[in-house]
Amino acid sequence: MREATPKSPVISLVTVVLASLLLPVSLTGASVAMPGVAADFHSSLAADQWIVNGYDLTFAGFMLACGAFADRFGRRRIFLLGTLVFAVCSLISAASTDIALLDASRAVAGLGAAAVLTSGSAILAHTFDGAARAKAFAVFGTTVGVGMAFGPFIAGSLSTNLGWRSVFLLPGIVGLVVVALATLLPESRDPQANRVDWAGTITFSGALSALIAALIEGSQLGWASAFDIAAYIAFAVLLTAFVIVERRQTRPMFDFALFRQPQFVFGFTPLLVYLPSYLTAVNGETTMHAGVDMLMLTVPTIFFPLIAGYLLRWIPLRHLVTASVGLTAAGTAWLTVLHPGIGNWAALAPYAVIGIGIGTSFGVMDGAAVSSVDPSRAGMAAGMFNTMRLAGEAIGIAVVGSLLVNFTRSHLGHRLDAFTGPYGHGPTALAGALNQGQLAGPESTVPQGSRAAFHTIATSSYTGGLHDALWVMAAFCAAATVLVAAVGSKQPTPAAATTPATRTEPEKVAA
Numbered sequence: 001m002r003e004a005t006p007k008s009p010v011i012s013l014v015t016v017v018l019a020s021l022l023l024p025v026s027l028t029g030a031s032v033a034m035p036g037v038a039a040d041f042h043s044s045l046a047a048d049q050w051i052v053n054g055y056d057l058t059f060a061g062f063m064l065a066c067g068a069f070a071d072r073f074g075r076r077r078i079f080l081l082g083t084l085v086f087a088v089c090s091l092i093s094a095a096s097t098d099i100a101l102l103d104a105s106r107a108v109a110g111l112g113a114a115a116v117l118t119s120g121s122a123i124l125a126h127t128f129d130g131a132a133r134a135k136a137f138a139v140f141g142t143t144v145g146v147g148m149a150f151g152p153f154i155a156g157s158l159s160t161n162l163g164w165r166s167v168f169l170l171p172g173i174v175g176l177v178v179v180a181l182a183t184l185l186p187e188s189r190d191p192q193a194n195r196v197d198w199a200g201t202i203t204f205s206g207a208l209s210a211l212i213a214a215l216i217e218g219s220q221l222g223w224a225s226a227f228d229i230a231a232y233i234a235f236a237v238l239l240t241a242f243v244i245v246e247r248r249q250t251r252p253m254f255d256f257a258l259f260r261q262p263q264f265v266f267g268f269t270p271l272l273v274y275l276p277s278y279l280t281a282v283n284g285e286t287t288m289h290a291g292v293d294m295l296m297l298t299v300p301t302i303f304f305p306l307i308a309g310y311l312l313r314w315i316p317l318r319h320l321v322t323a324s325v326g327l328t329a330a331g332t333a334w335l336t337v338l339h340p341g342i343g344n345w346a347a348l349a350p351y352a353v354i355g356i357g358i359g360t361s362f363g364v365m366d367g368a369a370v371s372s373v374d375p376s377r378a379g380m381a382a383g384m385f386n387t388m389r390l391a392g393e394a395i396g397i398a399v400v401g402s403l404l405v406n407f408t409r410s411h412l413g414h415r416l417d418a419f420t421g422p423y424g425h426g427p428t429a430l431a432g433a434l435n436q437g438q439l440a441g442p443e444s445t446v447p448q449g450s451r452a453a454f455h456t457i458a459t460s461s462y463t464g465g466l467h468d469a470l471w472v473m474a475a476f477c478a479a480a481t482v483l484v485a486a487v488g489s490k491q492p493t494p495a496a497a498t499t500p501a502t503r504t505e506p507e508k509v510a511a
Contacts, residue, residue, distance in 0.1 A: 082115025087175025156291025304359030327357030
């Protein structure tokens with residue numbers, strides 16, 4: 001096949017990083033918009049959680065498939081299609097008239113985001129080599145950090161001044177700009193990828209969907225409900241089928257051999273998407289104020305991808321990853337200092353430690369992942385890496401949401417029995433409302449003279465539930481730190497594919 005007309009690497013870098021900026025903004029923005037959505041649609045907690053979890057679920061669930069599609073059908077083509085799907089669904093989200101349409105559009109937007117991230121990473125791996133590739137992925141990681149850092153603030157400002165719909169409108173408009181830029185990118189693909197692994201796609205996506213659905217609905221329906229039991233059985237069956245299917249593939253979309261490399265074994269804590277709801281409910285903050293507070297957590301993710309990329313000259317990757325997870329564990333445990341009315345200075349240190357931990361992993365991990373294989377399979381590698389990361393986030397967000405509801409309900413106990421109204425004797429209903437960022441509404445249902453006592457019980461119980469959830473997350477991250485250190489020590493030498501001398505150029509195709 002004839003080669004594509006060469007395009008400037010700068011155009012590729014600008015296009016990919018602009019698209020990658022939209023993805024964390026869309027995720028964190030949705031969590032900030034949740035209280036406004038709940039107030040307008042009077043929706044349940046589970047339905048509101050699907051605004052975030054539906055997006056994260058399809059984002060993670062179709063990452064593998066999109067990486068394989070990019071290698072098979074062309075990285076630019078999949079990138080262009082994914083950006084278009086993301087932009088259109090974001091605009092539909094902004095125009096939604098009910099929670100069902102909003103949840104559905106967010107889920108499809110996650111599918112587009114999966115295509116954007118995997119094909120975008122593969123485009124960078126194909127366009128750059130050696131030191132230039134490391135710098136490109138450092139910029140990529142910094143851009144993700146910027147999206148993480150300012151996403152809650154931007155979303156809070158938009159939601160407070162223009163309403164929650166503007167949170168989805170802005171990414172949709174910018175996404176259309178990226179679509180126009182994507183037409184300038186060169187095309188590339190894996191010449192040996194001659195078919196689609198449909199069996200692997202269906203079994204993996206189905207297994208992850210079943211697990212997330214069980215975790216989200218369990219807090220509402222009961223962990224031993226018929227729905228949850230059926231979902232867990234479906235998860236186990238589909239996951240087993242996926243492993244069997246992939247081991248029989250000549251060119252699997254999920255290469256289990258890559259787990260022998262430390263770049264593919266790491267822990268990643270879920271983003272604290274429920275903190276804006278806590279700040280809104282307990283401290284009575286506006287979504288804009290909550291977004292400003294979240295900057296303490298997210299701003300470090302702007303700088304530390306570049307710092308981590310620089311430190312790789314002297315510090316092995318496995319040590320940086322171990323430090324990243326360890327800092328996240330320490331910061332999450334420290335964040336239990338949160339209490340009603342806490343000042344920003346008192347919370348700054350734990351927020352910053354978590355942000356440094358997460359920011360350290362951005363960028364260097366993406367570059368290491370796609371450099372662990374031959375460049376012709378960069379789409380598969382990006383799909384594997386980001387699937388592992390985002391599947392962990394999707395599951396983590398669902399688990400944290402369920403833990404918050406159950407822990408808050410446990411702390412409420414029988415303390416509401418003295419109150420009249422719909423929340424008297426109703427710890428489950430109040431726990432759900434609090435986790436949607438709503439307290440003023442429930443308070444208004446009790447007599448004026450009882451509101452102060454009701455407020456104290458609600459905020460202290462929600463705080464106790466948050467602390468319990470944070471301790472669970474900290475323990476998980478601490479265990480992950482030990483695991484990452486142990487696994488990484490067994491494979492200190494990076495894969496041969498990371499050296500320019502062993503690189504084989506993928507076939508270029510006509511644009």
